[in-house]
Amino acid sequence: MFEDEIRFLRKMSKRQLAQQVLNFLMIVSSALMVWKGLALYTNSESPIVVVLSGSMEPAFYRGDLLFLGMPDEPVRVGDICVFKISGRDVPIVHRVIKLHDERKTGKQYILTKGDNNQVDDRGLYNPGQHWIHKEDIIGKVKGFLPE
Amino acid sequence: MYNLLQRANAIFAFAMTVTFGVLGAIAIVTPFLPSSPSAEITVKDIQVISYDYMSQGESEFAFIKLNLDADLTSLFNWNTKQLFVSVLAEYETNSHDINQVILWDSIIQSKEEALIKVSDLHNEYNFVDITTSFRQVNASYSLYWDVMPYVGVLTSGQTKSNHVIKFPPRSNEYR
Numbered sequence: 103m104f105e106d107e108i109r110f111l112r113k114m115s116k117r118q119l120a121q122q123v124l125n126f127l128m129i130v131s132s133a134l135m136v137w138k139g140l141a142l143y144t145n146s147e148s149p150i151v152v153v154l155s156g157s158m159e160p161a162f163y164r165g166d167l168l169f170l171g172m173p174d175e176p177v178r179v180g181d182i183c184v185f186k187i188s189g190r191d192v193p194i195v196h197r198v199i200k201l202h203d204e205r206k207t208g209k210q211y212i213l214t215k216g217d218n219n220q221v222d223d224r225g226l227y228n229p230g231q232h233w234i235h236k237e238d239i240i241g242k243v244k245g246f247l248p249e
Numbered sequence: 250m251y252n253l254l255q256r257a258n259a260i261f262a263f264a265m266t267v268t269f270g271v272l273g274a275i276a277i278v279t280p281f282l283p284s285s286p287s288a289e290i291t292v293k294d295i296q297v298i299s300y301d302y303m304s305q306g307e308s309e310f311a312f313i314k315l316n317l318d319a320d321l322t323s324l325f326n327w328n329t330k331q332l333f334v335s336v337l338a339e340y341e342t343n344s345h346d347i348n349q350v351i352l353w354d355s356i357i358q359s360k361e362e363a364l365i366k367v368s369d370l371h372n373e374y375n376f377v378d379i380t381t382s383f384r385q386v387n388a389s390y391s392l393y394w395d396v397m398p399y400v401g402v403l404t405s406g407q408t409k410s411n412h413v414i415k416f417p418p419r420s421n422e423y424r
Contacts, residue, residue: 203348
């Protein structure tokens with residue numbers, strides 16, 4: 103299956119082979135640097151996400167690309183946030199509909215809901231969990247590119 | 250010299266570059282388009298009734314009736330896909346300095362629908378506080394909107410909330 107390629111590789115000297123491998127690693131690591139740099143600039147662990155479900159239609163459809171940022175200021179009602187429920191890996195993109203900031207600690211109690219859902223996200227949170235907090239949020243949606 | 254595949258590849262790559270260039274230009278120009286939205290909210294009635302709320306026990310629920318008059322047509326430009334509009338209640342309590350609750354929302358998908366006139370708007374969602382009581386609370390009501398473009402940056406706006414209303418004491422049944 104790869105006979106042609108293997109024959110081509112055998113013809114090269116060890117030095118040329120090493121050069122090819124190094125070239126390949128350079129390209130891969132450049133891509134990684136750009137991605138990580140973007141994550142640093144937007145202050146979010148995952149600055150570009152893909153919409154996974156239809157719960158924010160007609161604003162976002164499955165497959166759309168969202169650009170996130172995570173500024174230091176606190177979350178506000180109406181923000182569309184991407185968050186993860188602790189213990190689960192799936193990021194969810196929904197809007198903040200209720201917010202209560204504790205005066206003493208500054209801790210934010212946040213309730214979210216998808217625009218296209220009839221009920222709020224308490225059904226999605228962990229059992230017994232009624233709010234999420236700033237730590238659960240990966241980023242706020244800043245910009246958008248249709249798929 | 251150049252076969253069909255190479256030419257197709259070159260054309261495709263160029264098309265991609267041009268498309269991204271155009272989308273980028275649209276995204277950059279959109280925030281500079283002028284707009285002049287306006288809205289007015291007047292509170293007609295508030296009732297406070299106590300129920301058992303599953304997540305926090307016996308809590309006071311507020312039932313609000315509002316008049317909403319808004320003209321958001323100027324927010325609709327060629328890059329606007331939809332507007333997300335909501336009535337927002339903001340207040341502070343002794344234990345929590347910022348409380349923001351969305352009472353009603355609507356998705357507006359055309360310029361004609363952006364002239365909103367609802368007289369007798371009831372809160373769509375439960376209006377209940379995390380401290381379970383609305384004692385001592387003054388709330389201000391404003392209209393909040395999110396402009397969702399076809400391509401580009403999400404922008405939002407809010408009217409100034411100048412109508413501050415104190416919650417009445419708890420009543421026993423809904424009138």
